[in-house]
Amino acid sequence: MSVNWGGLVAVIIFYIIILAIGLFAARKTRGKTDSEDLMLAGRNIGLVVGIFTMTATWVGGGYINGTAQSVFDSGLLWAQAPWGYAISLVLGGLLFAKKMREQGYVTMLDPFQQKYGERMGGLLFLPALSGEVFWSAAILSSLGATVSVILEINLELAVIISACIAVFYTLFGGLYSVAYTDVVQLICIFIGLWICLPFSLTSEYVEPIVDTSTGWLGEWDSKFTGVWIDYALLLMFGGIPWQVYFQRVLSSKTAARAQILSFVAAFGCIVMAIPSVLVGAVARGTDWNMTDYGKDVTNSNIVLPLVLQYLTPPFISFIGLGAVSAAVMSSADSSILSASSMFARNVYKLIFRQKASEREILWVMRIAIFGMGILSTILSLTINSIYGLWYLCSDFVYVVLFPQLFCVIYFEFCNTYGSLAGYIIGLFLRLGGGEPLLGLKPFIKYPYYDEVDGQLFPFRTFCMIISFISILSVSHISRCILMGVDRKWDVFLCVTNIPESTKYSMDDPVELDSKETKGDQLPEPVIEEPSHKSTEELVKSDTYIE
Known part of the structure; x- marks a missing residue:
């Protein structure tokens, strides 16, 4: 040597x-x-x-x-x-x-x-x-x-x-x-x-x-x-x-x-x-x-x-x-x-x-x-x-994470449904384009695809834009739908985030203090927007629901 x-x-x-x-x-x-x-x-x-x-x-x-x-x-x-x-x-x-x-x-x-x-x-x-x-x-x-x-x-x-x-x-x-x-x-x-x-x-x-x-x-x-x-x-x-x-x-x-x-x-x-x-x-x-x-x-x-x-x-x-x-x-x-x-x-x-x-x-x-x-x-x-x-x-940071970061910082109405949809769609479209360095063959051939030179269309940017649009549109649609229905349909509990202190079963009998309610009348659940506390506060708080 x-x-x-x-x-x-x-x-x-x-x-x-x-x-x-x-x-x-x-x-x-x-x-x-x-x-x-x-x-x-x-x-x-x-x-x-x-x-x-x-x-x-x-x-x-x-x-x-x-x-x-x-x-x-x-x-x-x-x-x-x-x-x-x-x-x-x-x-x-x-x-x-x-x-x-x-x-x-x-x-x-x-x-x-x-x-x-x-x-x-x-x-x-x-x-x-x-x-x-x-x-x-x-x-x-x-x-x-x-x-x-x-x-x-x-x-x-x-x-x-x-x-x-x-x-x-x-x-x-x-x-x-x-x-x-x-x-x-x-x-x-x-x-x-x-x-x-x-x-x-x-x-x-x-x-x-x-x-x-x-x-x-x-x-x-x-x-x-x-x-x-x-x-x-x-x-x-x-x-x-x-x-x-x-x-x-x-x-x-x-x-x-x-x-x-x-x-x-x-x-x-x-x-x-x-x-x-x-x-x-x-x-x-x-x-x-x-x-x-x-x-x-x-x-x-x-x-x-x-x-x-x-x-x-x-x-x-x-x-x-x-x-x-x-x-x-x-x-x-x-x-x-x-x-x-x-x-x-x-x-x-x-x-x-x-x-x-x-x-x-x-x-x-x-x-x-x-x-x-x-x-x-x-x-x-x-x-x-x-x-x-x-x-x-x-590559994957650009396609998946950049639209996610921009939306979470600049759009208050974005929620977990939109984030998950954008994540899945963006990742699927990106993987569909293949990656020669990792030995992944494309199963989606974007415009101008060449058998020798591969993807010639700016498909990464296309995937990022579609992911971005998916986050915004799914967030808006899910928010409009779930705000008017029972909270049980909100699977991720991010639109109708009800505090733990007001959780109760509508089917079970509930004993209530007479000073707070009259007769059989139940208190109205509080509908809140997703909390903006720090992560540590959310973990310790009784109002955070996973």
């Missing part, structure tokens, strides 16, 4: 730095047993740290490796993720950050469980989980690619080793550790890549990127216009309903600061993508047969670490590879922590164990971290494209 000892030492050094900072930051949570403090860092994230960790919401291993891969494969014209996710941060700040922070939610799923009930919130956890798992898989895949280049070992082994390290680091937990390591992550990426660029751009094996612009800029093919539009909208709106994003929003001291962090982070996303784009352009114009690599690049996942190792001097490669690896490692904990937080709070506590102690919740979070690591590892080994994983992680 050939080993790049300089790169290996660099990775170890940067790992130690990241781990040390994570452990130092974890001291802020020492002695605290409140799970919310660990999830949201006591809602006390500072402005500078907040900007860094919000930017790191998207800028990580999948971001920098995926952007370089996309430019190398298809050209800058088709590398939509950097600007797409930047716009998603702006839209998130304008539409949701202020409203979510003002309500004092703990996770993204809280408004769903407050309005639709615990079980519907648990159902919505599934697409949120899929997004976080795919995102973690993209991170692990990029980290495995980097390690495999440094050590020249099997990619699968590199991914497994990387996953074990990431899970171990995440166990030290808490948003404080995640946020402070995010600061180091972004600094490492920015300095590491910019130092390497001058050497790679002027390498004797690389044609000037001005002369190869036709290749790395990409060419427009009108046949794929619908696909381009579909992915652009998917990234812009599908980049919003993420716990990893709202964890930063909800940890901000104020709602106004949450918006500021979103806007500044959008600018940061664009800036941080520039070196990755240039690395992809350099790789496209490199004669790899003339380098020490000695062959054409067949696995575009490893384009970025290949450029750093073979087109820069050893010392510069040392800095670049170490920085990228450390950055990827720091990214892994954010996504795993987010999914574990939602599971522990919104699924385990609010559905199965409402009286669970804080210590029990913390242990459930730790167990969930292992589960997330295993799922992410399996997907990263199964799916070969980092950039494909990058898109896929926003």
